[in-house]
Amino acid sequence: MSEQRPDGITPSQTVGPYFKYGLTPNGEYAWNDAFTNNLITPDVSGERIRVEGTVFDGDGVPVPDCMLEIWQADAQGRFSDPQDARALPNSSFKGFGRVGTDANGRYSFDTIKPGQVPDPDGKPQAPHILLAVYARGMLLHLYTRIYFDDETANTEDPVLALVPADRRATLIAKRKAGAANPAYVLDIHLQGDNETVFFDV
């Protein structure tokens, strides 16, 4: 079937204040979750980790009506998507998670530490998780990345290298001392002095 070529993409609009019952009901509404903030499947290999933090607006006020989505490779650096020709066909790890921030703007994901993914030149990138941020008051979501402060590969990462040194810390989750299970903390600042680095991609 030949279709007329569209005159452009469909514009984005905000998720608004009321997305929760549709996208992140979490047992509070008569609807089921398509995705949750727990990506761990029983058979998945790799280090189990938690990533957590708070989302803040330009006044430093926590954002309670924010949705975060993550997309990541498995511990071998492979994506659960046939477009990644290297993918393991029987991997049950989906690599996608979604969460709504709570009343205090807090979020968390339980997942595994991703492996290294090559850049377009075949150069390995440091382990990272893609993060998309949606909220009331955001007409178009923002893309950023979560890196890990205990990865020596960060110094060689081609994306981090594009970020001014004084802003790199906004992308690097800090390992929590004394936690029973490995946990990392990364706060998201939508605006302000400590504004998170977002990508034009």
Place this chain on the structure above:
Amino acid sequence: MTLLYPLQSLAAHPPRLSPGYRSTVKRSPQKPLIPIRQTLSELTGPVYGHETVRENDHDLTIQHKGEPLGERIIVHGHVRDEDGRGVPNALVELWQANACGRYVHVVDQHPAPLDPNFTGAGRAQTDASGYYRFVTIKPGAYPWGNHHNAWRPAHIHFSVFGHAFISRLVTQMYFPGDPLFPFDPIFNSVTDEKARARMISSFDLENTQPEWALCYRFNIVLRGRNATPMENKQ
């Protein structure tokens, strides 16, 4: 299949800082976004199965004991890429207010009744041609606190997944001829008139079901362009 995701296509989107929509003022970045190359991380995306979309998830009128109040409608269309090719197996999620303009969300307390037979959430997956279909209730307009006498035009929220994490789209579908269009800062945050028109569904008489439901068509165009267009093939 390899797709390209040109940055120029993003010009259709609203500016993140659109002061007419007050909440954007403190929730939009002030430092420039940093351009990066699209790597495998950006160019792949999640894939779903039948566990994500159940058989009747596309019909919002049969989720409770009784039928919801309001005007039953069919909303259908195609999810396509920028070259007009259907996006198969795309996940389409929607959520909306009931016929009175009230959301079940606990924060929505405006004085309009809830409908015990309507939650307002649905899910569908496109077929091999990119086609999706929902059965629902026409949502009402509702007031909000952005400015004096502010009302949102009737709309349905859509969330769509394409082939890549960077083709992800969250938008709102509007209904043709809404008198509130000129006054809504969210609708008008999209500055290009042609782009705005792509958020408005069209009345579809041909697919209206006699004595049952009016039909609206909403075609969705995601980022993504064929890397090897036909005209370049030898």
